[in-house]
Amino acid sequence: MTLVTDSPTEAQQLVPTQLTNGLSCELPANSPLAKLLKSQRTWVGPDAKARLKLLREAKSVAIVGASPNPARSSYFVSTYLQQSSNYRLYFVNPNADTILGEKAYPDLASLPEVPDIVDVFRKGSDIPSVIDDVVAIGAKTIWVQLGIWNQDAAIYGEGKGLTVVMDRCIKVEHARFHGGLHLLGFDTGQISARKILR
Secondary structure: OOOOOOOOOOOOOEEEEEOOOOOEEEEEOOOHHHHHHHHOOOOOOOOHHHHHHHHHHOOEEEEEOOOOOOOOHHHHHHHHHHHHOOOEEEEEOOOOOEEOOEEEEOOHHHOOOOOOEEEEOOOHHHHHHHHHHHHHHOOOEEEEOOOOOOHHHHHHHHHOOOEEEOOOOHHHHHHHHOOOEOOOOOEOOOOOOOOOOO
């Protein structure tokens, strides 16, 4: 005896799939191609010109997941921004009192101002909740650090009206736009007479 159900099996379910060329199509949910395309990155954030504009126009940056531990990448990035930019920096870490000689805040809601950019050092699965915090305080840009990727969160953030930068290091981008780094983040050793943009 076989049961007849109205719900389609996974093989029968069609899922809309976004292709890298911008087109979309429907594929069976369990097909290897659908699974492969779902695993690939199709979301694209702001281009280099737009990222430069974000960095030039920003006056304040909050670093979520900032650490007082010199071995952590957030400490390295924080040190660079403190020494090489004019940003007002806010370090967000509920487990620290001070970072780099500055007060640390337990959460974004505790900051004395709404930052122009919220730079995030948290695992990919935490990004949606950070987005909710960013939206709640009225910030406009979330910058998720190099090596952290959550495509669904990026789309979710844009849906909430945020500008989303993801899997990019704010230190590398700032230094590259200001003449100090190669595209990959290495010191170019470049000496220039031009005025440095800060």
